[in-house]
Amino acid sequence: MRAIFVFCLLILSVGCAQPAKLTKINGVxxxxxxxxxxxxxIKPVVNLNANYAAIMPFGFIRDLNHPEIVFNTNRQWFGETRTGVKQYIFQLKKEGIKxxxxxxxxxxRGMFTGFIKLKTEAxxxxxxxxxxxxxxxxxxxxQETNAEIFCIGTELEGFVDSRPAFWFGLIKKVKAxxxxxxxYAANWNEFNRTPFWEALDFIGIDAYFPVSDSKTPTVEACLHGWKKHKADILTVQQANNKPVLFTEFGYRSVDYSGRKPWVSDRDMNQxxxxxxxxxxxxxxxxxxxxPWFAGGFVWKWFVNxxxxxxxxxxxxxxxxxxxxxxxxxxxxxxxHYKL
Structure with missing residues (x-):
């Protein structure tokens, strides 16, 4: 009788299993x-108490209407290439950084990737x-380097809006x-219409939300400025039951840093x-x-x-x-966060 009782408790405990409790992603x-x-x-990354680093290989297109991506060439910087990504990950993992x-x-010319939109089906x-x-x-x-997370794209809202079926197919190919x-790293103003969160593990957001129009915003003003954005994020999080990850976050050390945090114009130089x-x-x-927030990656951290x-x-x-x-x-x- 006791064995049956213990067995039933085990069944109940499995059925009521709680989400995994994981260490927050504190990234650069x-x-x-x-x-x-x-x-x-790598030592300064460790000294920051970071536990993750985002490694960012680049592909290049000539303009918003150009259909071919050039990548992994000997004309690129080492860290942007396939070999460079492997070397960076190897060194980071040696120091305990995921x-x-x-x-x-x-x-x-630095045009915004979200505006990529081709003209014809061909x-x-x-x-x-x-x-x-x-x-x-x-x-x-x-996969070869056992990277913990893979991001399938960054701020490509025009591409996502125009070709959603492509993205579902791409996700299947990546999972193979x-x-x-x-x-996926959705821009701050596209995450709430990204159609494929249910197929991913994290709701990824590049978190450049406007939070204050002040020259030197106070912490209290920014907390108030976050209220609506946080509510919008939580709505998407609850609808998909996935943790939120800020695939990029950060602010410039400049006047009005909270007004349009995505702006990198050099004429903003105070x-x-x-x-x-x-x-x-x-x-x-x-x-x-x-508990539903997984962490994030501060933008941006340079090697030297x-x-x-x-x-x-x-x-x-x-x-x-x-x-x-x-x-x-x-x-x-x-x-910690729950996954």
């Missing part, structure tokens, strides 16, 4: 370099074949090659270190303790730590700025 967007990396380049492989497209066919080749080659790399976790700190602190306070960033820099990198200490402290906290 590890920018490709012309050379290989070594322990010296990885997400995140292939991205660069459009000539051009779409060429582009889809080229993109499939690009993604599957790096899915192979992710790569056996880890999958996501350094404001406190604005970067306040906007970043509000983001952590809003999301990092939520001592030579970048600093208190006169008005770009995104947190390196050698006051916000670096904030991120280091937040990443040190023991937080």
């Amino acid at each position: 967007s590890f920018v490709a370099h012309r050379d290989s990396v070594n322990q010296k380049h 990885t997400m492989v995140k292939p991205q497209i660069w459009v000539g 051009e779409w066919a060429v582009f889809e074949a080229s993109y499939t080749d690009f993604i599957l080659q790096f899915a192979e790399v992710a 090659i790569y056996k880890g976790k999958l996501t 350094v404001n270190l406190q604005a970067q700190v306040n906007t970043t602190e509000a983001l952590f306070k809003t999301f990092w303790d939520e 730590h001592n030579d970048v960033g600093g208190e006169n820099n008005h770009q995104f990198t947190p390196q050698n700025k006051p916000v670096e200490a904030l991120i280091k402290n937040e990443y040190a906290k023991k937080r």
